[in-house]
Amino acid sequence: MTAADSRISPGLVDAAGRAAAVQRRTVRVLIGSQILGGIGSSTGFSLSTLLAKEITGNAGLAGLTGTFSSLGAACASVPLSRVMAARGRRPGLVLGYGAAIAGTLVIVLAARLHFYPLLLGGMALFGSASAVNLQARYAGTDLAPAERRGRSLSLVIWAVTVGSILGPNLGHPAEGTARALGLPPLAGAFLWSGVALCGAALVLGLLLRPDPLLVARELRGEDVAAPKRLTLKESFAVIGESPRAVLAIAVVAVSHTVMVSVMSMTPVHMNSDGMSVTVIGLVLSVHITGMYAFSPLVGYAVDRIGRIPVLSTGLAVLAVACLVVGAAPMGSRAYLITGLLLLGIGWSCGVVAGSTLLTESTPDRVRPSVQGASDFVMQGSSAGGAALAGLVVGTLGYSWLAGLAVALLAPVAVLVAVTAVRRPGAGAGAGAGAGGAAPDNIPGRSVQEDAAPQVP
Secondary structure, three states: OOHHHHOOOHHHHHHHHHHHHHHHHHHHHHHHHHHHHHHHHHHHHHHHHHHHHHHHOOHHHHOHHHHHHHHHHHHHHHHHHHHHHHHOHHHHHHHHHHHHHHHHHHHHHHHHHOOHHHHHHHHHHHHHHHHHHHHHHHHOOOOOOHHHHHHHHHHHHHOHHHHHHHHHHHHHHHHHHHHHOOOOHHHHHHHHHHHHHHHHHHHHHHHOOOOHHHHHHHHOOOOOOOOOOOOHHHHHHHHHOOHHHHHHHHHHHHHHHHHHHHHHHHHHHHHHOOOOHHHHHHHHHHHHHHHHOOHHHHHHHHHHOOHHHHHHHHHHHHHHHHHHHHOOOOOOHHHHHHHHHHHHHHHHHHHHHHHHHHHHOOOHHHHHHHHHHHHHHHHHHHHHHHHHHHHHHHHOOHHHHHHHHHHHHHHHHHHHHHHHHOOOOOOOOHHHHOOOOOOOOOOOOOHHHHHOOOOO
16 A cells, blocks of 8 residues: 555545445436436427417417426426425425426316416426426536536436437327327327326436435535525525626526527427428437437536536537528428537537536535526526517517527627636635636636545
């Protein structure tokens, strides 16, 4: 044994080994639940605007399904994060899926009754599935070492790929289920969504043990029985102390808003051009591939190259994507496939890099609350974007929507440039002192780690 080895505490080695073992199990369980959750979320959501248009006959009102889904996700983010802060990741994630399952039943009833307000209420509950799928990415970082945070987070996001690509293509067979039950054909997608979400909830409820957040607190020496929970206002105060946390939330929120606004109205645009549900499902599957399939590569780049360069690339790719779909001739599948693929890749870069930056820019003890506040902003802003998207497409057209999305990216690009030229860690406040903002010249390392080893 070397002199250096003799200075390593056996307790620290044991703690590190336990953290690594629980982390491996956590990621495997999250991957399983995210596959089912991806099927549940995408199967219904991909056809929700068509169901709304069928009920109302109005393309502008159809866009409100995405709005209410995002509003539901935003409203669920804060209470779910508070449940996680108090009791761990598992109870909060399972509770969110339970609300989404209830939403699928409400939507099926709305389709049967041809009642639009009930559809919107169901979509708000259904949005909880999106909140869970997003919160799960943070569960993958609770025990991850700083130099692998980006990859751990991206693996959880990647797991949605299988379900989310498969989901939009289940619309046709799901119609057969609905007809067999005497329901409107488009209601079948939500029946299948409900079954998949039940499976995801069971995987988490039975297998996410031990809870990664509770283990992380125990290893840090915190009192697990007395967790630190913040109100939404207090969470924003913590975020405001770190310029990089502010940047992270801005990038994540705008990336998600641009993606949801353009993607949610693409089925309506394609349907108006006479394209079938099968073709619409194919295009959306390509888009979802861009969102999730490349996320491990994005996570690797985040850890190796740095957070700021990757999120900057994401904003640029989103802008190009919007320009491509905005310039697409009527009936051009190639333009839409290319544009929506880039839209997904840009979203992945922004969300993976931004979420990683947020995680390490805020103190450990309050991270669940801050993460919930971030998702509240993310989903709330995308809800507004989806509502405006329907109005823009209904009055001005799809190309105008793409152009306005590019304009929305411009101020965030300026914020990235301003933050990038600042001295790393300057003004980080509490975030640097108790969780660490990662300087881009040392990708993956936190400020705190430079001072002393920590577990995890």
